[in-house]
Amino acid sequence: MKVLVSDNLGEAGIEILKAAGLDVDVKTGLSPEELKAEIGPYHALVIRSASRVTDDLLEAAENLKVVGRAGIGLDNVDIPAATRRGVVVMNTPGGNVVTTAEHAISMMLSLSRNITRGTASLKTGRWDKKKLMGREIYNKTLGVIGFGKIGSVVADRARGLKMKVLVYDPVVQDETIEKQGFESVRIDELYARADYITIHVPKNKETANMINAEALAKMKDGVMLINCARGGIVDEEALYDALESGKMAGAALDVFAQEPPPADLRLLQSEKVILTPHLGASTFEAQTNVAVAVANQIVEYLKHNNVVNAVNVPSISGQALEQLGPFIRLAEKMGMLHAQFMTEQLKEINILYNGDFFGYDLMPVTSAFIQGLLSYRLGAEVNAVNAHYIAKEHGIKITESSSPETTDFLHMITTKITGPEKTLTVAGTVFGKSDPRIVRIDDFRIEIIPKGHLALIHNLDEPGAIGSIGTTLGDHGINISRMQVGLEEGGEHNIILLRTDTPISQNVVDALMALPKVISVRTMEL
Ligand SMILES: NC(=O)c1ccc[n+]([C@@H]2O[C@H](COP(=O)([O-])OP(=O)(O)OC[C@H]3O[C@@H](n4cnc5c(N)ncnc54)[C@H](O)[C@@H]3O)[C@@H](O)[C@H]2O)c1
Numbered sequence: 001m002k003v004l005v006s007d008n009l010g011e012a013g014i015e016i017l018k019a020a021g022l023d024v025d026v027k028t029g030l031s032p033e034e035l036k037a038e039i040g041p042y043h044a045l046v047i048r049s050a051s052r053v054t055d056d057l058l059e060a061a062e063n064l065k066v067v068g069r070a071g072i073g074l075d076n077v078d079i080p081a082a083t084r085r086g087v088v089v090m091n092t093p094g095g096n097v098v099t100t101a102e103h104a105i106s107m108m109l110s111l112s113r114n115i116t117r118g119t120a121s122l123k124t125g126r127w128d129k130k131k132l133m134g135r136e137i138y139n140k141t142l143g144v145i146g147f148g149k150i151g152s153v154v155a156d157r158a159r160g161l162k163m164k165v166l167v168y169d170p171v172v173q174d175e176t177i178e179k180q181g182f183e184s185v186r187i188d189e190l191y192a193r194a195d196y197i198t199i200h201v202p203k204n205k206e207t208a209n210m211i212n213a214e215a216l217a218k219m220k221d222g223v224m225l226i227n228c229a230r231g232g233i234v235d236e237e238a239l240y241d242a243l244e245s246g247k248m249a250g251a252a253l254d255v256f257a258q259e260p261p262p263a264d265l266r267l268l269q270s271e272k273v274i275l276t277p278h279l280g281a282s283t284f285e286a287q288t289n290v291a292v293a294v295a296n297q298i299v300e301y302l303k304h305n306n307v308v309n310a311v312n313v314p315s316i317s318g319q320a321l322e323q324l325g326p327f328i329r330l331a332e333k334m335g336m337l338h339a340q341f342m343t344e345q346l347k348e349i350n351i352l353y354n355g356d357f358f359g360y361d362l363m364p365v366t367s368a369f370i371q372g373l374l375s376y377r378l379g380a381e382v383n384a385v386n387a388h389y390i391a392k393e394h395g396i397k398i399t400e401s402s403s404p405e406t407t408d409f410l411h412m413i414t415t416k417i418t419g420p421e422k423t424l425t426v427a428g429t430v431f432g433k434s435d436p437r438i439v440r441i442d443d444f445r446i447e448i449i450p451k452g453h454l455a456l457i458h459n460l461d462e463p464g465a466i467g468s469i470g471t472t473l474g475d476h477g478i479n480i481s482r483m484q485v486g487l488e489e490g491g492e493h494n495i496i497l498l499r500t501d502t503p504i505s506q507n508v509v510d511a512l513m514a515l516p517k518v519i520s521v522r523t524m525e526l
């Protein structure tokens with residue numbers, strides 16, 4: 001397996017990748033065209049914020065299985081395009097939180113006390129003591145926009161500096177914010193009351209340009225703004241105007257709409273702005289954390305198929321995998337069985353989970369079922385990452401429900417596929433800790449190990465039927481390794497399920513179909 005590291009990654013991460021036997025190439029500073037030309041043979045791509053993972057790049061990434069972001073922001077990755085192509089996208093959510101929060105606090109202090117301007121003026125031989133009068137942050141009000149991992153650490157540190165903290169986050173509950181001792185407010189109130197405003201939201205459609213001229217106008221006169229989140233959340237031109245007009249006393253920017261920013265960006269000329277070149281996460285500690293985390297996650301995925309911190313597929317912890325793994329494998333086989341039985345167009349998939357599945361999210365089990373079902377028809381490009389997407393793209397409706405009630409088994413997965421004319425129901429369970437079984441096909445109760453060459457023969461429940469089937473297979477040199485007869489509830493048909501040592505070819509199927517008591521024969525490979 002080959003890994004391409006296209007942005008600077010801490011050495012500790014590279015060592016982990018190599019120690020796991022992965023073939024690692026570090027090629028940083030590539031242009032989009034160069035990256036596109038290189039990506040073909042790689043199975044994993046490790047990035048930070050510089051590389052752009054676009055649909056166009058993914059098109060060329062024919063072997064790519066995973067994009068690992070050593071850091072948090074994923075606005076440089078086209079996640080829907082990755083999902084469509086079955087590429088897992090993962091980040092390292094915790095590793096640079098404290099470091100980035102500390103950067104925001106440093107920016108606020110530096111801005112308040114003119115530290116960068118003082119340094120610059122002294123270096124030109126000046127002594128601007130009077131001109132560079134600062135302000136205390138003690139007792140001032142800080143408005144935190146976005147109370148996630150970083151925003152909440154910033155709020156905590158500001159409290160330590162004896163500031164009052166207002167928080168705006170439409171997702172986090174007021175009580176959660178208040179329990180931590182901060183005041184939860186609506187955005188306009190934050191604008192109206194805050195002496196300092198710091199932004200800690202991801203960049204997305206909703207937050208792009210959220211700090212525009214209109215928002216700036218609502219802010220208190222003399223406010224200072226800190227952006228250590230993402231460029232493009234603040235309208236840079238409107239910010240420049242607010243600084244020039246005196247509305248705003250200062251701004252500290254670590255991130256820019258375009259990185260590096262163009263030389264003619266007016267903000268770069270403003271005396272009231274302090275700037276860092278996207279250094280929020282750049283400490284030795286944070287870079288080691290994120291490099292180690294991303295490397296371990298990539299090894300875990302490429303070598304053990306365990307997904308950790310993915311944003312486009314549910315992650316499964318080691319313990320969850322131990323308990324859900326057998327159900328994931330069962331579900332995939334059930335999907336394959338459906339695919340070989342149901343040759344009609346697929347309209348709808350219903351999945352019912354009975355029993356207590358240890359409290360885990362069952363999305364990976366459902367994805368495995370859809371993968372088994374669709375990959376049989378569509379090939380290997382269907383995987384657990386894009387299974388839902390591809391089903392949706394094909395107009396297949398998926399409903400999933402669960403009930404704590406158990407029937408015959410402690411856990412049961414019942415899957416029903418509906419086509420234009422027919423439906424097919426297959427149920428399965430796991431015996432013991434890891435022994436998968438199919439226990440029902442439509443109205444027939446059976447017990448089959450979903451593995452190997454199988455034949456399902458639907459026949460009349462009459463004397464001699466089973467004997468003639470055995471003889472016909474024997475005549476064709478096919479050994480039956482397991483046979484089971486399932487009775488239709490209250491009916492006169494039964495199904496015979498055979499496991500054979502070798503596949504049953506079409507001429508043998510024809511010979512079986514010629515037997516008077518055989519109604520249908522379906523062969524399967526599971
Ligand atoms: N400068 C840097 O080097 C650096 C380093 C790390 C992270 N970041 C950026 O910081 C961002 C935040 O990181 P995090 O770990 O705290 O993420 P997070 O997901 O833990 O928190 C983001 C918070 O923003 C909130 N939010 C979303 N939309 C909002 C809106 N419109 N208004 C107010 N709140 C909103 C969410 O509810 C969430 O609580 C990242 O997405 C990344 O872009 C920058």
Ligand SMILES: O=C(O)[C@H](O)COP(=O)(O)O
Binds near residue numbers: 074282
């Ligand atoms: O989102 C992040 O983690 C930060 O913006 C860090 O970006 P970087 O890895 O390019 O420093």
